[in-house]
Amino acid sequence: MSAMAFTESLACGLQKSIGSFCAGDDFSDFTVVVEGTHFRCHKVILSASTGFFLGLLRSRMKECQEGFVKLDRITKNTFEIVLNSIYKGIDGLNKDTVLDVWSATELLQIDYMIEECKKFVINNISVDSCLAYLNHAIIYSAQNVIDHSMNFIIKNFKQVRNQETFLQLPFDYLYKIIESDCLETDSEDAVLETILAWVNYEPSSQPYKPGKDPTNCDKPDTTPVYNKERGRKNYFEKLLSACRYLLVNSACLQKVMKKHVELLLKTGTYNLVLKALVYTLSVDQHHDSWPDAAVHRSSSSSKHVMVFLSDDKVMAYSLSTGHTHTFMKVPNDFLKELHKANIIVSGNILYLHYEAKDTDKETETVRKLSMITKQKNWLSINRTITRNSKMLVAHGSCLYELYTHANDDRNCLRRYICAYGNTRDWSTCFTSQIIGDCLTGFQEYIVVFRTEDNVVKACCYNTETEKIHASTTSMDGTSKSMVSFRHGKDIYLLQTNGSLWKLFSTDTSPVDFELVSKLWDFDCSPKGCVLYRKKLFIFCGEIPQMDSSSPLTSVPEIFDNIQMIKINSRTTCLPMIMPQSWLS
Numbered sequence: 001m002s003a004m005a006f007t008e009s010l011a012c013g014l015q016k017s018i019g020s021f022c023a024g025d026d027f028s029d030f031t032v033v034v035e036g037t038h039f040r041c042h043k044v045i046l047s048a049s050t051g052f053f054l055g056l057l058r059s060r061m062k063e064c065q066e067g068f069v070k071l072d073r074i075t076k077n078t079f080e081i082v083l084n085s086i087y088k089g090i091d092g093l094n095k096d097t098v099l100d101v102w103s104a105t106e107l108l109q110i111d112y113m114i115e116e117c118k119k120f121v122i123n124n125i126s127v128d129s130c131l132a133y134l135n136h137a138i139i140y141s142a143q144n145v146i147d148h149s150m151n152f153i154i155k156n157f158k159q160v161r162n163q164e165t166f167l168q169l170p171f172d173y174l175y176k177i178i179e180s181d182c183l184e185t186d187s188e189d190a191v192l193e194t195i196l197a198w199v200n201y202e203p204s205s206q207p208y209k210p211g212k213d214p215t216n217c218d219k220p221d222t223t224p225v226y227n228k229e230r231g232r233k234n235y236f237e238k239l240l241s242a243c244r245y246l247l248v249n250s251a252c253l254q255k256v257m258k259k260h261v262e263l264l265l266k267t268g269t270y271n272l273v274l275k276a277l278v279y280t281l282s283v284d285q286h287h288d289s290w291p292d293a294a295v296h297r298s299s300s301s302s303k304h305v306m307v308f309l310s311d312d313k314v315m316a317y318s319l320s321t322g323h324t325h326t327f328m329k330v331p332n333d334f335l336k337e338l339h340k341a342n343i344i345v346s347g348n349i350l351y352l353h354y355e356a357k358d359t360d361k362e363t364e365t366v367r368k369l370s371m372i373t374k375q376k377n378w379l380s381i382n383r384t385i386t387r388n389s390k391m392l393v394a395h396g397s398c399l400y401e402l403y404t405h406a407n408d409d410r411n412c413l414r415r416y417i418c419a420y421g422n423t424r425d426w427s428t429c430f431t432s433q434i435i436g437d438c439l440t441g442f443q444e445y446i447v448v449f450r451t452e453d454n455v456v457k458a459c460c461y462n463t464e465t466e467k468i469h470a471s472t473t474s475m476d477g478t479s480k481s482m483v484s485f486r487h488g489k490d491i492y493l494l495q496t497n498g499s500l501w502k503l504f505s506t507d508t509s510p511v512d513f514e515l516v517s518k519l520w521d522f523d524c525s526p527k528g529c530v531l532y533r534k535k536l537f538i539f540c541g542e543i544p545q546m547d548s549s550s551p552l553t554s555v556p557e558i559f560d561n562i563q564m565i566k567i568n569s570r571t572t573c574l575p576m577i578m579p580q581s582w583l584s
Helices: 008-019 043-049 051-058 062-066 076-088 098-108 111-123 130-139 143-155 164-168 171-179 188-199 232-242 250-259 261-266 270-281
Strands: 030-034 037-041 068-071 302-310 313-318 324-329 342-346 349-357 365-372 378-385 388-395 398-404 411-417 427-432 438-442 445-452 455-462 468-470 483-487 490-494 499-504 512-518 526-532 535-540 561-566 574-579
Touching: 030 043, 030 076, 037 043, 037 076, 043 051, 043 076, 051 062, 051 098, 062 068, 076 098, 076 111, 098 111, 098 130, 111 130, 111 143, 130 143, 130 164, 143 171, 164 188, 171 188, 171 232, 188 232, 188 250, 232 261, 232 270, 250 261, 250 270, 261 270, 302 342, 302 526, 302 535, 342 388, 342 398, 342 574, 349 388, 388 438, 398 438, 411 445, 427 455, 438 490, 526 574
Parallel strands: 030 068, 483 526, 535 561
Antiparallel strands: 030 037, 302 313, 302 574, 313 324, 342 349, 349 365, 365 378, 388 398, 398 411, 411 427, 438 445, 445 455, 455 468, 483 490, 490 499, 499 512, 526 535
């Protein structure tokens, strides 16, 4: 015999019929007393609808024998709503009753009504109710409501964080909110201020404690934090480490170090805040050194990108989305000889070094240096005679250029001091017969790498003493197309053959290098690389076919995996932080 189909109209008719018996004496055989009010009920309906009454009425307890039970843990109004839902199918839920009804139905074990309460909470969550809903869901382990409430709080952090109830959150949930990449906040200053407010919070009045007032047990303990968690200051270091503390404004950090110095010293976080202050003031590191605490959240208006030239456009590859954007055209006087153009990022400002027509002598060209302003316009800041520029590197507040002298094969290193709004000129650092293939900055040095008989050697220029040193160590292979990336204060070099080298200094050698790992065995000419969220992004014009015999590897404590990105670029690909509006 086939199963009979459920008919909704028949079920509704039965519900209406049963509803006529609600709170009436007809055929009633059981009484429930709530706050002095007697509710006449029916054993069969109560036991069929609730786990609580099913267990009670099957037992030999005196309430079953006497035909009535007194409920001290539910209010009269709440029980009326529960009876209406059982007898008439009317939930009676609104923002003022839903939590009381939820608690009552948990006590009475009315599963279908519990689900209705959860649905109501999820569909009606607001800035005013989200924290109460979250705390209620935590008490009853309602994971779907917890997840929905947490996501809502994260998206509405700016409006929610100043509520006292927010400061009553348990540590585990506050931690998840603070570390979330989707956290909506105007600045990390606000996040740090919120952490400090939570750590120093003291309740204004004694919270409700369950069991003290049995008539209000449908109102659960909504303030579990300071009853169960003593010593909130013990959590400060974990919370501080979970936020993007390296993005906090220097003025805010200085204020914290002055106002909360006792807290910082007692919790051992003074050096962590000092580290953040040093990083914030070291503007030259911001565009290419991104520890986890310096990575902008996905909700931020600032985006981590790699910039490069393609044809007559400046392109930006978003590291978070994987999309390539055209955000700027080159200046109008740009000559489309891309092999003579370079881009460089210093202090998170993008510079373009290119050849342009000489406005005074139209048959000749000049070498121009232009920068992109905050208004997203090109500003020409320097022009010199045409030179065979080979490469540029930013170091401190200066740009360094390696170029070939016009009259012979000598290489020259010259320096340009970046001073926004002021006209500066290039100055020569040194001239040498050395033909360099790669240029990088390391500590106070500019390191020029060259290749001789398939061996790479280095020459170091001290930017402070202006002295030149030669490295005693060499590496096999070529320095041509070699790129570098930063990990904290360390500088790493990546050769085309996959060899990864680390720069370091000793008492006898200002600049030395050691082999860290062999990442691949094929030949690849990278355009640039960067560390982002523990992943090494490598940008290439062509990505070679790889097989299992030459796998990409991770390097412990540096990066977990490698991602190769194909780009159409004839210039170096460099990291910087860019406003979201520039990518629109």
